Amino acid sequence: MTNHWVDIRNANLILSMGGNSAEAHPVGFRWVTEAIEHNKAELITIDPRFTRTGAVAQDKAFIRTGTDIAFLGGLISYLIETDQIQREYVLNYTDAALIVREDYGFEDGLFSGYDESTRSYDKQSWMYEMGDDGFARRDASLQNPRCVYQLLREHYSRYTPDMVSSITGITVDNIQRIWKKIAAMAVPDKTMTILYALGWTQHSIGSQIIRTAAMVQLLLGNMGMPGGGVNALRGHSNIQGLTDLGLLSQLLPGYMTLANAKEQDYRAYIDKRTKQPTVEGQVSYWKNYEKFHVSLMKTWYGDAANEGNDWCFDWLPKLERPLYDILDTFERMSKGELNGYFCQGFNPLASFPNRAKVTRALSSLKYLVVMDPLNTETSEFWKNYGEYNDVDSSQIGTEVFRLPTCCFAEDEGSIVNSARWLQWHWAAAPPPGDSRPDTRIMGELFLKLKQLYQAEGGVFPDPILNLTWDYRIPADPKADELAREFNGRALEDLTDEQGNVTRRAGEQLAGFAELTADGRTASGCWIFTGCWTEAGNQMANRDNSDPYGTGNTLGWAWAWPMNRRILYNRASADVQGRPWGPEKAFIWWDGEQGAWVGADVPDFPTNSPPSQGQMPFIMQPEGVGHLFAGQSMVDGPFPEHYEPFESPVPQNLLHPGKERARNNPAARIFDEDREALGKPEEFPHAATTYRLTEHFHFWTKHAELNAIVQPQQFVEIGEALASEIGIVAGDWVKVSSKRGFIKAVAVVTKRLRPMMIGDRQVHHVGIPLHWGFTGVAKKGYLVNALTPFVGDANTQTPEYKSFTVRVDKV
């Protein structure tokens, strides 16, 4: 979330799209109802289904799954053509006025630089035009046909209400009514917040859907504003934290990135990531990259890392392919290219697409290690459970180890909620039996490996033998030690420009501004610096006071970065540093104090006066929000609608007859998985998977109370489709895709209605995902038997939310 849960109450309009927070985040959703009750806000939901979020919405529309860019792209065109944008904001705080290179173009659904053989783009032309001074060229009149604003206008001019209607299935009347309500938020003192979740990420165009939302918010002037923002409602209690800590194939902690194989030179690696301003005088905070990087290397390697050896740059693995994501890994595993695999609190047999392929892949491993509090399906993938898991154990040669871990109630530490708050928790009891915390398991396992390397030698032992490990009990590192380590400390005395000591050696650092690139500081995750300072554990703070009445409780827990609660909050004030309106006052420039002050920690250099001309988006080299993504996305600088890889509609209506532009042209799909895509004739219905209020993923089927209130697997089918296939509520149905099937009880409902797409009627089939073959609920089928093995072009997040099925009476 750029903003936070309580801040939703400051919104004047709430757009819920690609998510269903009333059911998936019920307590957070109370701040939506608070805004409706006490801020006269309206809630608009746009979803394929009538959800419980939609049930309390003032306005709603039903959209065909996977077509959100069409709706939002049309909205962008509407805002521009009717001149309902926050003009001062757009001109100063976005790249609307910057000029784009001549050779950038878009034709037949493809951006310039496409190479069909590699399904990728040469992104060279996706750049601003640079002037002789080395900075991006600009046209403040917004009239230059090559400026971002005019290119944006041209790009979305194709997204007319009729076109949007024919793609999304929403009637033109409904489209225009909702666009009008959203456009009313372009005035400076009104804001819309956008709430989304996995209903946006789990598409082959997922990242671009979210970008379209961010572009809408920039045009409306809603980024950095209380009650505004683009708010990802994340799916797990600490999925934000694990992302922040970089537990993803290409990342290091704090959104730093591993080098690829071509990046052999340390200086070139650093320079590429050290973003210098591309507009004169801007902050461009990533210019400090080396400080963050060296502080990480000092944390991990201590004295072994020094300037002379490039801080052990070569000790970190380098990437030979763009991503070693889970789809790539299971593709390789299915071909026998992996020997070992660890699942720490993760249940891939249930959670990954095309379950048949996942079973095949796991069966080819030599060893599998499952660390979990629960007996997951993955840990028993080799065990026959009849039709629920139809395998022959004797034919599966994988050695499987299952290690019992603690759950939350037995664990101490911090987790990061969707609002970036690090909240500390304490253990209430010991775990059952001989279960152990993950920290201890990783500690012991590492020490055993280190002993083996010490005793036997082995390949490239350097990072193993030199890894810092100064824990009180080496085999059992404690949460407080680890939290202090990722916060960071001074390794030597730090001094200011006059030579005064500002930080003694050994002291905890108060913020990442103290980090240095010369090896005098250590920090395991620079964005978390400030969470455990000399003043103690800031994550355990419990002051819930709200002195400005904005819902901003700075004394409760600690938020990264630097305890800021709303990102880009400098944009809540105009160019002169005054709030856009009295109702939206959040931080502002105080000329007497010579500082930015207000309800939040300014996301800006505190003493940089408005007259200095620094702009609010300090992480961007231009200082402004990007309507034009430049080279940061792999599939285009402007989002474009492409059909899901499995779609009930045979072509992309924006590009009829252009087969290359039917699906995302830059999305990776393996040959075998392309063969496993269904055709509309055989699998005619759009299907989507989702969560229910009473369950959390595949966990709560192990909890008795949740199993009682929602005991049995079902699928939701609209009345029209039910009568077409001759079933009534309570009948058993078989839902099949090209890859597998599930059987479940049919809930025949008015919540799903057929929609007209072009000349065809499309039904949606709703598939809740919570059942499996372990747990105390009734046994059920893993729904990812159905889903396709293809992911978002940028992130490789699988396309669980849009695929096709057929439904038969059992």
Place this chain on the structure above:
Amino acid sequence: MSINVTRRQFFKLGGAGLASSSLAMMGFAPEPAEASIRQFKLTHAKETRNTCTYCSVGCGILIYSKGDGSKNVEQNVFHIEGDPDHPVSRGSLCPKGAGLLDFVHSKGRLEYPQVREAGSSEWTRISWDEALNRIARHMKDDRDANFVQRTAQGETVNHWTTTGFLAASGSSNEAGYITHKVVRNLGMVAFDNQARV
């Protein structure tokens, strides 16, 4: 018997069950008050602050356990409720979170390390030492056999692609951090958490 109940204690009682909510209906107020005959069940409980483990709202919870923390006394969790001081959740829990206690005591909780040998159709209980020794042996054998120091083009990569690791987005930052520190320094690159899906 007359007791003094502070406002905070009153709300704790109020969240605790039917007995206290019916008292509230009779106009029971947080001032000198008549106590129920039975000792209130949370009175001697240890209260521990924690955060709900399910979605990302991060609702504050209070875990109540029996046992006074003294030596040879094991705490046993018997009640979980929302933390009324929490600025987001203000004491609420949703239908998922309302079942947290049953997650803690689920029949599906694992208790001992186990191994399923190749081709077998059952689990065998083993010690932690045996489990970790065997796992470490597998890892080292695979790493030593398949670790790539240089590509065919002579580029230094120092990576290990034949063992992969999925980390848990339900675990704490501290577990995540040490996991990253260990996994990356073994050279692993096939490394993701639930954020990937």
